[in-house]
Amino acid sequence: MDRLPPLRLLTTFEAVSRHGSMREAAARLNVTQPAISQSLKALEDHIGAPLIDRAVRPARLTEMGEILARAVRGGLGQITAAVENIRTLHNSGSGQVTVSCTLGMASYWLMPRLHTFYARHPDITVNVQAPATDMPVLAPGVDIALRYGTGGWKEGETHRLFTEQVCPVGAPDLVARLQATHTGLDCAPLIHVRSQNNQHWAGWEDYLRLRGISRHHMAGQSFNNYVQAAQAVLDGRGLMLGWRSITGSAVRDGALVPWPDGALDLGTAYFVTGAADLSNSGRAFLDWIKGVELTQQEASD
Incomplete structure (x- = not known):
């Protein structure tokens, strides 16, 4: 830890890298431009490598400066988040x-x-x-x-909120057109939600397998969260797997319609x-x- 530069030097460097110039950083930090220059030189001396290419105008970060800038932005971001969490903990009893x-x-x-x-x-x-x-x-x-699953969490106090069911949903015009042309789920256009962080929700592959529906091509638009996917479905680009907590209100309002006889109970629910x-x-x-x-x-x- 004793090899780390002083925090004031890192915050000055971060301001320069974020605003793109020493002049702008000086204005934002309410200090003089020579003070910024001195801090950057002190940081370079501490690290032992050039961080700013002063041979060009305006000066820009060197390759080593870019490496440090990414690390400093991430580190200061984590510190900021930690401070906010601490404040939240401290104020937890105050409304x-x-x-x-x-x-x-x-x-x-x-x-x-x-x-x-x-x-x-x-x-x-x-x-x-x-x-x-x-x-x-x-x-x-x-x-x-608030989380989805089968329950069984040990920490705190858990209550079941509502049972979740999955059912394909789509824009009314799209579903009507697919039904009129006798296009089934084996051929209908699909919207996928695929993410490494989306491990606890069934995907189209799971749904079709459980329903015994064979499909040769699973291609379709893919998104990494349900908010983006839901907008694509509202725009009529395809069908997505709808969940009560995500598409329930759109179905009640008529913006989306469920696929006929498409509901599937996976034995899951939402808990608090x-x-x-x-x-x-x-x-x-x-x-x-x-x-x-x-x-x-x-x-x-």
């Missing part, structure tokens, strides 16, 4: 709750319903985080995790898990979300 869920769940299920929570608890702020993985966890700074040491704000959110889907189910029964 804030942090919820972790997938981007699709946040966009299509949670956010459209949050106004009812705020109507009951206007003094509580809900911070929603969408991690890269499709299985959110109760990491430090996270009070509530609250941390063992929930604050009063976290407990209020947990109690609220446990009742959201129950109210809707009772209304439809």
Whole structure:
């Protein structure tokens, strides 16, 4: 650790690399341009390599400077995120709750319903985080995790929210056209969600195999998240596997229609898990979300 340059030198270097010039960095940091130049020279002396090519105008990063710039941006980003998590932890009892869920769940299920929570608890702020993985966890700074699966998580307090079913969905015109031409799922245009972080959701290959449908070509548009894929489906580019938490509202509104007799129960559901040491704000959110889907189910029964 003693070989690391001083943080002030790294932050100055990051500002220069981000803004593209020492003059702009000096203005943003509210220091003189000679002070910026001196800091860069001190950083180069500490590292023992040239980071700025001063032979060109405007000066630009050398290859070694580019390597350091990528590392500094990532490192400072992680430090910033850690500081925010610490602040969230420190303020967890002061009217804030942090919820972790997938981007699709946040966009299509949670956010459209949050106004009812705020109507009951206007003094509580809900911070929603969408991690890269499709299985959110109760990491430090996270009070509530909304996740899909079969349950069985050991940490915190877990409750079942609603059963998930998968069913192909598409734009009304597309589904009508496919049905009119007797085009089945063995030939229909498909929209895929494929990502290394999407490990817990069935794909078209799984669905067709479970339905006993043979298909020779699985080609189709691919996206790495359900938000982008859902927009492509709304635009009529193909069918996607629809989930209640993602496409349910679009189906209810008529923007999408399910494939006839296409629903498949995989024995999965959506669950909410609250941390063992929930604050009063976290407990209020947990109690609220446990009742959201129950109210809707009772209304439809």
